[in-house]
Amino acid sequence: MTQNPNLMEKNLKKRETMHRLCAKGLEIFHHKGYYNTSLDDILNELSLSKGAFYHHFKSKEDYFIHIVQNLIVQKVYALLVEPLGINENPLAAIVDSLENALQPRLGNEMAYGFMLHDFITEFDKRNTKISRYLKDVLKVWEVNLVTVLKKGKIDGHISRHVDCEGVATYIIASYLGMRSLLTNSTNRQLRYQYLQQLKQYFNAISIRQTAA
Amino acid sequence: MTQNPNLMEKNLKKRETMHRLCAKGLEIFHHKGYYNTSLDDILNELSLSKGAFYHHFKSKEDYFIHIVQNLIVQKVYALLVEPLGINENPLAAIVDSLENALQPRLGNEMAYGFMLHDFITEFDKRNTKISRYLKDVLKVWEVNLVTVLKKGKIDGHISRHVDCEGVATYIIASYLGMRSLLTNSTNRQLRYQYLQQLKQYFNAISIRQTAA
């Protein structure tokens, strides 16, 4: 019960190991797929044992849910939600955030930007519990998109007759699909084509700013 | 070597069993996922044995490739390629085909319309051989989309400055993503929103037909 510095240190150790497990787990799960990755694959890389793992997590499923709630949520916020507030014009902000999210990340973590979709499709029909957690994360993005779109209407950037929920859905759908097409090929061409067409679409729903 | 009617009959028997296996396999694989379905799951439903299976196919992988090349290709053609030729205006034809493909099919085979995407994401990073076969099928759709889009330009339905490859990519991406969002919920709302926004987008790249 004593809350002295020693206990603190123990907690830190625990947290650090759990974080190492989660980080490496996310990396390998995303690379090879959840069901195609055995715990030993991860534990070997970290020189940890089964015992260590089950000391910290009660199952592989529990483990992955930790990863979703700690790491994946963070990435979605950082890449897709927070950037929405940067530009005063929401459509421009969305284009910027997607362009950035589709960039292959520096280092070896290519296409690391947004793994949510890969996992959603993997767990769909296989593990409804995990699916729900993942869809919740997606919902966060959607809600934020709708919010900035509505604000864009008020601020006169977006045509008043558009259906913000519909637009958000369409953006998400096209982005998810794009991510599917991009796997295997870090294809600059594809990314460029996608962003160009997205802008075309945005033209159709935006209010042209009369220059001067 | 004798090509008499009896041999014919044998071949028919073989073909019939293989077809039953493929059809049921596609149904269950699509429902539960390839890796989540054991051969026994399928064989029990058909009251067939391991021996029968391995008499006709050399492995589970070989089996699935048969399914792709016989059944999935057919469905893609029937649902997404052939309808492109019906309407003289390609954008209208595309909208119609997608609207139809997103309809849940009659009977219990809901969302049966287009399973290609589910499989592509499942095999990505897990089985590159099968992935290639699946991507080839997707490519067929893409090529046909580009063809009708280019024809649409010539016929004066589509603005001359658009990038047909880019448009095809964008259509495919949004459609694949839409399919992801539709799983679990046979959501009429989502489908409607998607088609509305697709039309918005098409407005941006089409040449308005001056009525009268």
Added chain:
DNA sequence: ACTTTAACCGACTCGTGGGTCGGTTAGTTT
């Protein structure tokens, strides 16, 4: 110093599922 406990170890169990193999049956050929 002695005990307790958190963190970790690794051999083990056990269910699952792809693939094998020695059959049996029923129809065909000669």
Added chain:
DNA sequence: AAACTAACCGACCCACGAGTCGGTTAAAGT
């Protein structure tokens, strides 16, 4: 009718991977 063979049977093998459990170590508490 005997020999042959395609279609099919189902018990078995074996690898793999999630989860278990009785340890060991090292630091903390007393």
